[in-house]
Structures are given as C-alpha cells and as structure tokens.
Amino acid sequence: MSAPAPPLVMSDTDREVLAKVARSTSAAHREVIRARVLLAAADGAGNRTIAAEHGISPMTVRAWRSAFATEGLKHWGKVKKGRGRKPSIPSETIAEIVRMTTKVTPKGETHWSTRSLAKELGISHSTVHRVWSELGLKPHRVDTFKVSNDPAFDEKVIDVVGLYLNPPEQAVVLAMDEKSSVQALDRSQASLPMKPGRGATMTHDYKRHGTTTLFAALDVLTGKVIGQCLPKHRHEEFLKFLKTIDREVPDDLDVHLILDNYATHKHAKVKEWTRKHPRFHFHFTPTSASWLNQVERWFRDLTEKNLRRGMFRSVPELIDSIEEYMEANNQDPKPYVWTATAESILAKVARARASLNEQANQN
Template identity: 55%
Template sequence: MPNTMIAERLGMTETTVRKWCKRFIDEGIDGLYDLPGAGRPRTYGDDEVARLMQQALETRPQDGTHWSVRSFADANGLSKSTVQRYFKLFGIQPHRSKSFKLSTDPFFVEKVRDIVGLYLNPPEQALVLCVDEKSQVQALERSQPVLPMGLGYVEGVTHDYFRHGTTTLFAALDVANGTVLGQCKARHRHQEFLSFLRHIEKNVPEDLDIHLIMDNYATHKHPKVRAWFAQRPRFHVHFTPTHGV
C-alpha cells in the first residue's frame, strides 16, 4: 500500500508515514520504539527505585512510627523533591492509615445477597426500611435566640449553650424515596425499640408488608422483640452480616 493511501486511511500526514516506514526498514521492530528524550538522563535505575519503594513499604525509621518525605530523603541521601516524586508516582502515603474489620459471619454471603436484593429488586406490595438508633445525642439549647440570615450576613448562633442531657434517635429510612420515620427517646432499651416498632406499624399502610434491615444490636434480638415480630407476619426482618454493616 503506498504511503499516500496509508496516510489517508489513518488520518495523518504522508511525512509521518514515510518516517516510520523508513525507521522500520532500517532498524526493524526496535526502530518503532521512541528514542530517548532530551534532557538529563535518569539518576536512579529501575532496580534502585524498586529497592527504595520496598524500603518505604517494609521498614520504619528508628525515631518514628512512619516515614515522612524528609526523613526518608535524609536516610537515603536523596533530595526531598525526588522522594516526593517517587511517593506520588507509586501512590505511597506512609502518614495515612484506615481502619477495617473483616466479617466472621458464617452466613456473610447469604445475608449480603438478601439485603442487596432488597435494594436492587424490592418486593411488590411492600416497604423496605433501614432501621437504626443514634444514641447519646446531646440535647443542646443556645443561650440566646438564633439571629436569622439576612442580606449580606449569615445566620448567627451563640458559641455557648445549655445542656439538657442526651437523647436517642430511632430512625427508619425508606430506601425508595428517602423519607424517614423518627422518634427521640430518653433511652435505647428493648422497651423503647418496641415502642418505635409500634410507631412504624401505625404509619405504614396495612396492605403493605414491611421489610426491616437492621444490624445485630442486642436490643433488636431481644426475646420480647422476637415475640412481637412473631405475632405480626407482615414484618420481615433482615439482619446485616456481623461486623459487615
């Protein structure tokens, strides 16, 4: 195929096609690799960079819990900018950590499929609610009235407040439309939880089944709570995997 036709098919100039064809004829496959760019050659080869990154991942400084850019640079005789560039290139962040917990629930897969199935394919003639409690919510009252927002200034609240103890928020999130059924109670025992379940029962139409997604909090599995569910067949309980909320 002539160079003109190749250029037209690939959408490039004939000069470019001629250049790469000549390099292939003269040097074979090796001629298709890019030539070294201009500028100073690399100071550290691949093996040295791999050793440095292995050191960053597997060792710690003697006087600290993790490497910093400066401490790693001083320990290896490198510039701070060089270490910073390599850390960024390989995504190494010694100063950061995150917590995790692996579930030990023997029915982890079954529970995940059950709950995710409620989200992806909710049952007909039913309401899916995610239920949980937020305990130790501080009941605070500002010492002076709130100043409303106006033109040119934001809402103002006093920095001091009065404490009125704590409360517990019971909430049920409707996953279909985002609405919440909620109640605040002084404690979060099974008695308060049963009262909240009655509140849910009262506010959900009688012709709908109720699927409750809950964690493994002991209150949710109290014998009296189980007995209450047993007497109401339209309630269906789905527990999240242990340590897998």
C-alpha cells in the first residue's frame, strides 16, 4: 500500500487566489473543482478522499497536484496550444439570427429566447447565445422612452440646459419635483442578515403603513437638497414648500426653479405668490421629459440607498429615515455634472423622431 501524499505546499497568495476561484459563481465549473481539490490537498487530505468528495478520479487529483507543484498558478486556466477546436459560426447563420431577433417575433409571444430561436432555426441555443452576446442583442430587455411632443420643446431644452451649463450670477438654480405616495412598507417577517456566502434576505410581501410626499429641490451647483415631507401634493403643499425654499435661500439671491408641467405648479394661487416674490423664476421642462430634471437622479439614489430595502412601521418612521438621508447628503454633497449640450440633445431627439416616423410609415 502506497504512503499518503504529503500536504501540497502553497503560498498564502496562492491560497487566497484559489479560495476566490473556489467560491466563484461565474468561473468555469472545472476551474472551481480544480481550486477546491488543490485547497483540500494543501490541507492534507488524501488523493482518494479528495477524488471521492469531488466526483473525479484519483489520477486527476494526482495530475493537478503535480502540475501545481511544478508550475504553481503560472498557467492557471489556460488551454494548451492545439487542444480543442476553434468553433466558428457561418456568416449566413449570424445574419439569420440577427434578422429573426430584430424583425420577427415567435407566434403568440413578444420576443425570442435562446432556446425558442434555436429550435426555429435548427441550431444550438449556445450558438444563439454567442451571437447575441457578441452583438449586444438583448430581446428579453426593453427600455422605456417617450419622445416629447411639446411644441416648445426646443426653447425649453435650451432654457434648462443653459441653467445647468451657465448658471446666472447672484442666483441659485434648484431642480425641484415631488416624489409622491412614498410608502411606509414593513416586511411581513423579520429579515436575515448578510453573511459570507449569502446575501441578506427579505420577504417578498409587506405591510402598508401609509404614505408621504417628498418635496425636494436640488442645488445643481453644490448638490445640497432642500426637502420637506408633506401629506399630499396639492397647490397648498407646493406653496408651503416654496415658503420653505424662501426661508432657506439667502435673501440676496434670485431663485431659479426647474419644474415639470404638473398643474399644481401653474395654479392661480401659485402664480399670485410668485408675483409677490419676484426673485423666484420658474423654468418648465418639456412634457414627457422628466430626464431633463436633475432632481430625478437624486430621487433614484434615495430609492436605491434608502427606500427600496428600508422597513418602516409608520409614516413618521419613514419621514425620519428620509430626513436622515438628506442630512447625510448635505453634510457631504456631490453635484451631478451635466455634460450634454442643448444642441446634442436636440439632435438626438430629432433622430428619434425620424426613426419613429420611419417605423410608423412601415406599419
């Protein structure tokens, strides 16, 4: 009977690299198994024990040990020259995959999967996947957009972008909007914390405890936010928030507010208030162009970093959390850098309109 193999000698650096590969969920399965085998060998496990635990032969274990002892990680993951064939996909097949993906839909369905298209074309689903990956085709995904039909689109874009790129002197530019019906949601069961090898968990269902509306005005120059949570988003609440802005902004500065076209912002009482406060200037974004308002980007960060995974047992608890996020933001504010010129935006929208018109004419 042969003596058991001695523990495989490896450096701390090699052990760290192999441990990462062994835990990987994206590395090739063979490489993950190989890493685990080498780590077990370094811990002193016998070849037959390792082989039995990982479903491979003792000969394979010995070969991997020998290769590592000789070369270490020098040629890790590399295939020896000449081994394996170089797969290629005929250009006609690629063209047909692209045509079917972009021009045709399967019967009764909105888009192809790799397997449904492979079955239709009589090829392997891995071939379809390769072509989609290399060409960036993602039929399972759809991006939402809407080209604005605002008759004053050009003038409004030039006005708003001008404030971003060349703000007036002795003035503050605030991108303002409401995030309405923010829900105080609590999960139906306690969540489990994150631990090595597993992310945090939370139940898919929840309990509703009411809503609030967040009024927020982002200083586009500094990144600071003036915010206020109010029960609703009527013109009464908007007026209350305007008074808050009036108190927060120094009296010697004009206030340029970038707003959407929500009817509340154009209410008669709001217009009356602005006449009595001439330092306030409203600049309206085009209809269906919320992306032009920088505060929407801040709302997205608030949702991702605070609201989406938060658990709130009451509306006051939700408001406290939002205010804490705003306070932390204002202690270390970071403005969003606007780079797109009005000309580039108008050109892009013009191309989108032309594409839509072409598509409509084809239909």
